[in-house]
Amino acid sequence: xxxxxxxxxxxxxxxxxxxxxxxxxxxxxxxxxxxxxxxxxxxxxxxxxxxxxxxxxxxxxxxxxxxxxxxxxxxxxxxxxxxxxxxxxxxxxxxxxxxxxxxxxxxxxxxxxxxxxxxxxxxxxxxxxxxxxxxxxxxxxxxxxxxxxxxxxxxxxxxx
Numbered sequence: 766x767x768x769x770x771x772x773x774x775x776x777x778x779x780x781x782x783x784x785x786x787x788x789x790x791x792x793x794x795x796x797x798x799x800x801x802x803x804x805x806x807x808x809x810x811x812x813x814x815x816x817x818x819x820x821x822x823x824x825x826x827x828x829x830x831x832x833x834x835x836x837x838x839x840x841x842x843x844x845x846x847x848x849x850x851x852x853x854x855x856x857x858x859x860x861x862x863x864x865x866x867x868x869x870x871x872x873x874x875x876x877x878x879x880x881x882x883x884x885x886x887x888x889x890x891x892x893x894x895x896x897x898x899x900x901x902x903x904x905x906x907x908x909x910x911x912x913x914x915x916x917x918x919x920x921x922x923x924x925x
Contacts (some may be wrong), residue, residue: 784885784900784907785825791908798919812866813875821879821918823911827900828884835899837885837907839914881914883907 789802796802803815816822830838870876885907888897896904 783896784827784887784904787896787901787904788825788883788885788907788911791904793912796912796919797916800915800919813870813873816870816877816880817875819877822877822881823914824880824882825907825911826882826884827887828882830884830886832886833899834886834888834897835901835903837883837903837910839910840882840884841880879918883911 792802801819828838830836832838867876867880885900885903888899895901
């Protein structure tokens with residue numbers, strides 16, 4: 766069978782990265798195929814374990830892309846341009862970021878065949894409750910894009 770998981774890798778206490786849970790909450794209750802909706806918390810090495818056993822993983826996270834706040838892009842695994850948010854913590858196992866988690870999963874041959882990241886440009890990278898207005902405005906369009914992506918990918922690649 767074909768299974769898919771969409772972990773929203775975000776920390777809801779840090780406003781700009783709370784976009785993952787916000788998008789997850791905006792997705793329709795009924796999604797195509799066998800889809801597990803999971804809030805993965807902050808990206809880290811635990812992410813590697815979450816990825817096991819799935820054919821398709823869709824990640825939603827804040828991404829520093831040098832764009833206007835609230836802008837979003839879809840990246841396939843090889844084109845991910847995530848920036849480590851906690852530079853002082855880079856290299857520590859507990860605080861490994863998404864890019865490091867994906868690299869580790871690949872090195873351990875645990876990477877799912879297909880990974881897509883929906884990155885949303887944050888307004889700032891400070892600690893604040895809630896989403897900024899530009900990021901909040903991106904939630905529905907990103908949820909719509911993910912729904913269309915899953916409909917296309919799961920229907921064409923899993924229901925065969």
